[in-house]
Amino acid sequence: MIPVRNMAGTRVAVLGLGRSGLATARALEAGGAVPVVWDDGAPARERAEAEGLEVLDLTRAKSWEGVSLLVTSPGIPHLYPRPHPAIAAAWAAGVPVDNDIGLFFRSFATDDWDGFATRPRVVAVTGSNGKSTTSALIHHVLAESGRPSQLAGNIGRGVLDLDPARDGEVVVLELSSYQTELARALTPDVAVFTNLSPDHLDRHGGLGGYFAAKRRLFAEGGPDRAVVGVDEDEGRYLANQMAEGAGDDRVIQVSSGQRLEGTAWAVFARKGFLAEWRRGRQVASVDLRDVAGLPGAHNHQNACAAWAVARSMGLGPKAIEAAMRSYPGLPHRSQRIAEAGGVAFVNDSKATNVDSAAKALLAFPRIRWICGGLEKEGGLGGLAPALGSVAKAYVIGREAAGFARQLAGIEAEVCTTMARAVERAMAEAQPGETVLLAPAAASFDQYDSFEKRGEDFVAQVRARLGAR
Incomplete structure (x- = not known):
């Protein structure tokens, strides 16, 4: 405590x-x-x-x-x-x-730190998608490398439930917009912005208010180092605001899909390969394609952000790569739960919005897609570029028929319940395909949380595999 x-x-x-x-x-x-x-x-x-x-x-x-x-x-x-x-x-x-985040930053440092050889540090991660995986991956890399670390915030423990800091410890916090928008103290040593896509718009009065809540971690937090995903305009704006110029290596830009040039320090992934560049030359490269806990381009962006944080903490490339290869992944986030008859089963119940679901759909070559639930603002139009790998959609939720009508260009079957969707997807799946739960919607029309929805998917799959 x-x-x-x-x-x-x-x-x-x-x-x-x-x-x-x-x-x-x-x-x-x-x-x-x-x-x-x-x-x-x-x-x-x-x-x-x-x-x-x-x-x-x-x-x-x-x-x-x-x-x-x-x-x-x-x-x-x-x-x-x-x-x-x-x-x-x-x-x-x-x-x-x-809020409790403000109290944490006002209370974490104590006089005991004067006796530490290495001052404890705080890494705070925010963004629309990937912040849980990025936070957990940073924590995992630090722990595997022998650095004492704790993980809290929007994942796991409440921040005030953490143990008092040890010598040299790194606390990794996942912070949602709900947490950053109100905290009166925000002073992380390293702040991470993963990406931005429309979400929680009613809570923030629109996309601008949503981004402003995220930006507070940087603009008011004054971190020593900022790791910023620059695949959207908001990230590019934020990186520009934080840096004093192209040579300012206090800002590390990260990307999935584009080569980053003209910046002092960058980490980016293209076609499954992570590259770190500093002052115009490549200093590290890693093949992420066979890292089981980080499938798909969206997870490669998470890996880039975690890599940047770990490097800023002084960890070497070989140690970071080894730790990433042992990362087990998080439940309900591209979680591979089974494989049978050449068909893989993946639980991404945390894909509660269109952007996160689209990224999940792009991670696998041919998909039997279980989707639907409580639709968020903005509609489903943003899914269109990611539907090429979908063999068929199996739609759940109380408004499944309306959801299915918006999935233009693909076959969609109204199933309503998870049990029916899993039954139909398993009956029709062929070797080499993936049965993927990536709802693109909130869970609250049928479940108390996305975790409960994911647990139902896992239970239905395992029950049917066990019965074969």
Whole structure:
């Protein structure tokens, strides 16, 4: 646990009592603060009371007497599409609003660091797609290379649930736009921007607001080094904003698909080969095509970003390559779960938007595609360039028929349920094909989370393979 510093004796409100909210309340107590907590759900409030926390309805104006700070959980809107009533009440009472990320950056460094031989560092990763894989891969490479490391944020543990830093440790944080948009302190040593595609637009008031939330990590964070994916205009803009000129190697540009020139430090992948260039010459090259945990061009972009971070930490190319080859991948992200009769089965349930699904579709040569769910803004038009490898689509979700009608140019069967989609895809799949779950939609019409959806896919596949 990271005790929250400089809040001893103060009364601090915590809104939202999920994983990060409860960790925040405990960390506040550990630092001597007095947390008062609220959640809109009765079961969450009951769990908090069972832990001895004071539960107080923060939507009421009188609850704010004596409160010096509100810490809100990332899933709770504070501006768009409308502020949560408790946040509006905090504004009215003149109480500052922060989140656990802000508290972490204000509390992580301690006087104990004066005795360390090597100062701990923080790597923060944001972007639309690939940030979980990039974060986990950085953590894996560091750990395999003997560097102490912890992984937290939007993946795994809440940031305040981390252990206090050890000598030379690197903390890797995956940060969503929900986390970066509100944090009052953002001071990573290395900041990573993977890419940008339309997502969470209602929460941020449009694409510009969404990008602005990501950009805060760089513009307000002031990292010592920035690793920036430049395959979209937003990334190119950000790299230009961060660099003092073409010779500024504090900015490492990364790409999947294009050769990067005219920059002091670049890492890019083309046709499956990663290359690192510094000051006009190539200093490393790796063949990624047979790295099982990183299939496809989108994962090669993730590998480039992780490579750049590891190199900025002083790791050598051979050590990084060896660690990447042992990377097992993450559940629900291009996760190869089985192969039978020459047919591969891949779970990419995390492909919840059009861009991430398109990248998954481009990773395999011939696909039986399971897709559908709660459609996001913008429609499915962005999938068109990636549909050439799709032999047939099997559409799930409550609005499966409407989803299927948008898949012009390919055969699509309305299945509605995962069980039916897996049954039909397995019945028709031929050797050399891949049965791929890459929904291009949120899960909430049928599942509590993308993880539950992926687990259902895995269970259905394994049950049918076991029955053969």
